[in-house]
Amino acid sequence: MKATVTVxxxxxVLDPQGEAVRQALGxxxxxxxxxxxxxxxxxxxxxxxxxxxxVREMCEALLANTVIESYRIEIG
Structure with missing residues (x-):
């Protein structure tokens, strides 16, 4: 069984990595x-x-920092 978690x-929330990518693309x-x-x-x-x-418990415990990140789970 596979699960995909998108975080x-x-x-x-400021996203400095995203901003760096935007600037580099420019x-x-x-x-x-x-x-x-x-x-x-x-x-x-x-x-x-x-x-x-x-899987949600895994996200809450380790995979996502739920203070500043959201996540989506896809099973299948």
Whole structure:
């Protein structure tokens, strides 16, 4: 069983990595980029029977800093 967890900075939280990417794209001539938010994607290979609630617990305990990040879980 596979799960994909997408972690992104919450709206309103400064994203210095995203801003650095936006500036670098501008320096490369890509002037149409108004904003960039950079996050991470985590793919988990799970034992059969692992529940979405268990994956949520993993996110809350380790995979996401829930003070400044939100996450989305996709099972399948």
């Amino acid at each position: 992104m900075p919450k709206q309103g 320096a490369l001539g890509f002037d149409g980029v108004a904003g960039v938010r950079q996050g991470k994607v985590i793919e988990l290979d799970l034992a059969d029977g692992t529940t979405e609630d268990t």
